[in-house]
Every structure is written in C-alpha cells, then in structure tokens.
Amino acid sequence: MIYLHIPFCKQKCSYCNFHFSTSLLYREEMISALKKEIFLRKDELQSDRLKSLYFGGGTPSLLSADELQSLIDEVLKYFSFDENIEITLEANPDDLDNNFVKALSKTPVNRLSIGTQSFFEDDLKLMNRAHSAPEAESSIKRSQDFGFENISIDLIYGSPTSNMDIWKKNLEKTLELQVPHVSSYALTIEPKTALNTWITQGKIKAPDEIVQHEEFFYMTALLKENGFDHYEISNFGKPGLHSKHNAAYWKYNEYLGLGPSAHSYNGREQRSWNIANNRKYIDLLSQNKLAKESEILSEKDQFNEMLMIGLRTVWGVDLSVLKDKFTAKILDHFEKAIKHKLEEDILRIENNHLKIPEKHWFLADGIASDLFII
Numbered sequence: 001m002i003y004l005h006i007p008f009c010k011q012k013c014s015y016c017n018f019h020f021s022t023s024l025l026y027r028e029e030m031i032s033a034l035k036k037e038i039f040l041r042k043d044e045l046q047s048d049r050l051k052s053l054y055f056g057g058g059t060p061s062l063l064s065a066d067e068l069q070s071l072i073d074e075v076l077k078y079f080s081f082d083e084n085i086e087i088t089l090e091a092n093p094d095d096l097d098n099n100f101v102k103a104l105s106k107t108p109v110n111r112l113s114i115g116t117q118s119f120f121e122d123d124l125k126l127m128n129r130a131h132s133a134p135e136a137e138s139s140i141k142r143s144q145d146f147g148f149e150n151i152s153i154d155l156i157y158g159s160p161t162s163n164m165d166i167w168k169k170n171l172e173k174t175l176e177l178q179v180p181h182v183s184s185y186a187l188t189i190e191p192k193t194a195l196n197t198w199i200t201q202g203k204i205k206a207p208d209e210i211v212q213h214e215e216f217f218y219m220t221a222l223l224k225e226n227g228f229d230h231y232e233i234s235n236f237g238k239p240g241l242h243s244k245h246n247a248a249y250w251k252y253n254e255y256l257g258l259g260p261s262a263h264s265y266n267g268r269e270q271r272s273w274n275i276a277n278n279r280k281y282i283d284l285l286s287q288n289k290l291a292k293e294s295e296i297l298s299e300k301d302q303f304n305e306m307l308m309i310g311l312r313t314v315w316g317v318d319l320s321v322l323k324d325k326f327t328a329k330i331l332d333h334f335e336k337a338i339k340h341k342l343e344e345d346i347l348r349i350e351n352n353h354l355k356i357p358e359k360h361w362f363l364a365d366g367i368a369s370d371l372f373i374i
C-alpha cells in the first residue's frame with residue numbers, strides 16, 4: 001500500500017501537531033517532487049499490485065481533482081491496482097463543494113475520510129476548523145449524492161466546549177447521515193499547539209478524562225447497536241467497510257509513505273521517514289535525492305510495537321507470529337508479564353491471539369506499555 005502525504009492546510013487547527021504548511025507556495029513543485037519520489041522508490045514495495053492508495057495530510061482535498069488524478073496516473077505507471085483497491089482521500093468539509101465533489105467522482109478515488117470532527121459550531125470554533133457546522137453536514141450529503149458510499153467521518157469527543165448531551169447529538173447526526181465508518185478520538189493536548197497554550201494560560205479548561213471515558217463507552221455501545229464493528233479502539237465500520245489501509249498498518253504489512261514527514265515500513269525490521277520540511281524535500285527530490293532516513297528496529301522495538309499496535313485491535317496479537325519472531329529471552333519476559341493480567345481478565349487469549357477485552361480498551365495503551373521491554 002502507498003500513502004501520499006499532502007503537506008498543506010488552509011489554517012492551523014488548535015489541537016494539531018501534524019506536518020503541514022499553510023502556504024501553498026510550493027504546490028506545483030510539491031506535486032513534481034512527489035512524482036519523482038514515486039519513481040525513485042517504486043522498487044521498495046515487494047508487491048507491485050496495490051490494495052490501497054491513501055492521500056493523507058495535511059489536507060489533500062486542497063489539491064484539484066486533476067492534480068489528484070495526475071498523482072494516481074503516476075502511481076499507475078509503476079504499480080497495478082488490485083481490482084478491489086481502496087483509494088482514500090482525506091477531505092475537509094469546506095473543500096467538498098459541488099464542483100470539487102463532482103470532479104472527484106470522476107476519478108478513481110472511491111473512499112472519503114471527511115474531517116468532520118463535530119456538527120456543533122462551538123466545538124469547531126475552539127478547534128479552529130475551517131468549516132462551519134452546516135458544512136459538516138452538507139459535505140457528507142453532497143458526497144453521497146455524487147455516489148460516494150464508502151465514507152468515513154472523523155469525530156472528536158471530550159472537547160471543553162462539549163458535554164454528554166452534545167456528544168449524543170453528534171452521534172445521532174452521524175447515524176442519521178448513514179455514514180458507514182467512524183474514526184473517533186478523544187481530544188488530546190499536544191505540545192506546541194494553541195490548545196496547550198490556552199490551557200496553560202488558564203483561558204480554557206483541560207479536557208476531563210472521566211467525561212471522555214463515559215463518552216467513549218456511550219459511542220461504543222451506540223455504534224455497535226447500530227451495526228458497526230468496533231475493530232480498533234478508535235475505529236468503527238459497517239461489515240465490509242473497514243479501512244483496508246489502516247487495517248494493513250495494524251497487521252504489520254509493508255507500506256510506502258511518500259511526501260514530507262511520511263513514514264514507511266518494510267514489513268520486517270526497517271522503518272524510514274521523510275524529512276518534515278517542504279522546501280528541503282522539494283530541493284532534494286529535484287536533485288534526484290531521497291529525503292529519508294531509516295532505522296533498523298531492534299528486537300525489543302519490534303516486540304513493543306507489535307504489542308502496542310495489536311492490542312488496540314479486535315484481532316489482538318497472534319501468538320504464533322510472536323513465538324516465531326522472538327527469542328526465548330523475550331518470550332520468557334512476555335509470559336511473566338501477561339500472567340497476572342490474564343488472571344485479572346485484563347488480557348485474554350482467544351484462538352491463540354492475545355487480546356484486551358473491549359471493556360478495557362480505553363486503557364489499552366497503558367496495558368500494552370506494562371508489557372514492554374524497557
């Protein structure tokens with residue numbers, strides 16, 4: 001699978017610490033550099049038949065449908081597409097106007113991941129989103145009207161401007177709009193964000209973790225009652241409409257990440273990441289040089305990562321893979337570390353997979369890190 005990072009945004013959301021620029025100055029050069037990187041790194045994937053192509057960001061919906069099509073065409077020069085390929089575009093509601101969605105519906109993009117976040121104006125203003133509450137709703141309807149069925153929306157819970165009543169209404173609206181996939185995250189306060197500054201200055205209160213916990217459980221129960229599979233802590237999809245792209249990450253498949261700041265993984269022991277600087281990325285690619293650094297993951301890193309990722313999913317960690325992959329010393333540590341948690345039903349083994357029971361999923365990161373090798 002291939003991930004293409006489009007590092008531009010209209011404005012900076014108050015909670016975001018991703019890599020992007022609010023200047024589109026280098027837009028054309030960036031597209032050329034991405035095409036060059038597709039060419040230079042085409043042999044890094046073992047398979048030349050893609051099951052997933054993902055435009056993420058930043059805000060890839062800032063590109064025109066023609067620009068997106070030209071990047072898809074470039075990928076097609078070196079890779080064939082599986083007949084069921086998932087081609088996802090992350091899109092912000094304010095970009096999904098009539099002309100754009102119409103043009104997009106004529107490209108091979110067949111899945112939209114819409115950055116809705118909330119259907120309420122107070123939440124959107126605090127988050128400094130570029131869209132309004134009416135646009136949050138109309139962008140979804142418009143996409144459906146133009147034939148997009150495989151739509152995911154992002155929702156954020158636990159904002160200081162929200163409460164359980166507002167959260168319930170957000171979820172009711174989601175069900176009313178009949179979107180088949182939801183990715184939902186608690187608002188977290190990252191360093192170097194506006195939200196962090198406002199909280200430090202006492203201008204707004206910090207998110208309340210107990211409220212977030214309650215909102216998470218309410219969402220889980222409601223979405224499951226309404227036919228969604230809860231297949232990863234933050235992801236819910238109707239059967240057959242889980243994200244193929246993200247599921248492949250969580251199953252440790254290889255992926256190629258192109259564009260500034262994008263990460264890649266060779267499915268075994270090597271991870272690499274591109275420089276998080278648009279100008280330097282473009283300059284290096286214009287000289288036919290790659291803008292990436294790599295590392296070989298130690299056995300310890302691979303073990304910790306396998307637990308951290310696997311225990312967040314409904315599939316858990318495959319114990320036969322774990323036993324094949326790691327030395328006796330690591331497996332001995334593992335057996336000892338899980339013993340008490342199995343007795344306390346914080347972990348379970350089902351069909352030779354280690355899992356966290358869903359009632360403890362909200363604490364999955366902490367449970368996984370208790371098993372780490374430090």
Ligand code: SF4
Binds near residue numbers: 010011017059115
């Ligand atoms: S649109 Fe997305 S990537 Fe851009 S600032 Fe907002 S959250 Fe971050």
